[in-house]
Amino acid sequence: MTVSSLIEEFIFHCKFERNLTAKTIKAYENDFKQFKEFKDVSNLNVIEVDKVLLKEYIRHLYTLCLKPKSIKRKVVVLKGLFNYLEFEEIIEINPFRKMRISIKQEKTFPKTIEMKNIRKLLKYVYEIKHNIKDKNSFKYKSVVRDIAVLELLFSTGLRVSEVSNLKSSSINIVSGYIKVMGKGNKERTIHVCEQESKSILKEYFSLFKEEIQNKEYFFINRLKKRLLKSLLKKKLNL
Template sequence: MLNLASLYTSYLDYCQYQKNLSIKTLKAYRIDLTQFLVFINELDGSLTKKNLSEFMTSLHKRYQPKTIKRKMASIKAFCSWLEYEEYIQNNPFNRMNMKFHVPHILPKTIPLDIIETLLLAAYQELQGIKTSEFKELVVLRDIAVLELLFASGMRVSELCSLNSDDISLTSGQIRIYGKGAKERIITVTNSSVLSALKKYKVEVGKQVGFSECFFINRMKDRLSEQSVRAIIRKYVQKAKINHHLTPHMFRHSFATLLLEEDVDIRYIQQLLGHSSITTTQIYTHVSVKKQNDILSSKHPRNKLSIK
């Protein structure tokens, strides 16, 4: 019988060092595969279609379709690797019917006036600082984080992983490393956003000196994703905004608002770092304003003069 526990470790090494997968993806693979191996070890420990089917049934009793789909995809990738490396002759997934009905959930966006209110609260917080240089640095960082999330549409993980040499404050170009270590360049052209980034960087230089990480926390370490969520919550409360906002909603808003301004969806795909246009096309279903504009100005019924 295969030593799946040992092969599982080798597979994760392959994913990390050869496929160069992100820390998040590796963590998900580790959780999903561990869960699967524990389950089949309670049966007979073999990698069979029957055991896979029973595991999938157990998942349906506990999780939503989207989570089940992800977990089974993790196991399928592992089995494909086993087959490619010739540890198994017959991949049990080849004879399985795996169709999932995943509800189509539209991404949540932030209305532009809410984004304006949020940013205004951060700038007002800065104006209220009188003596504390450290507090000024913190608020300048908060403003730079909020401005850059909306200006670039980058993922929160991408923002937190930015290094100082990834950002040119002269040209406004930002080098972003996305999923699968794919690199893309986004240019920030808005003068207010560039000014926020420059002021923050100058203050970091004065108080901390050179930092490899562009965004830092109170301990002068790299800013975490949890900290970015806390920054958003902080200004949501200060602005008395009655909405739950997340970093990813800035990304959705970035894409949707550009689409409403008639930006070609393929440009939006490149800006977001999507590998497939299919991923980006979800935003075509979100833009209610765009639908209204089209139907009010382009619908042929408007040409009929019936009284």
């Protein structure tokens, strides 16, 4: 039986046997639509859906810049489908069995930092940038750098120390992927999704390309040295 036909059966079960709300059913249908469109899964025989395919799909969801909460919901819905198929003895092997799924939790700002203040700060520095006429001056370049730092901090949830220690070799300007060395020397990969953040990072790289060439650190000061954590905190009034 195809994945598509079994999804229809599961939706019928949810609607008429579990009596789920119309809103929930609609959300399920949207989640399944996304799954069916992935590698034309819709026409696959259900027994062809294995752990490898499911893990590929979960990785695919991350590339769409979805929030962890949304990814987790989509995986839970999909898992519900296969649990139902196993219970009804439509499939013998549930691909979700013994499958470890770790959805990274979304980083949140400390409660002392309000989003409205963040927006005000970003608006303020963007206005300064816009009003600087000499685009070749160090003042303009330093403002672009400061905006890039702020965008990174606020859009990714990186720590000030992590931004300060960001290596030039760890950031891919084109894809927006950044390798970060955090506490306990644990490396993780961050994806910059916000378009404004990507644009300002590209502008910073363009302006400082010669200065950071063959340099270890990505964010530098006037002396071409690493932008210190203490200076960043001072700029942010932390």
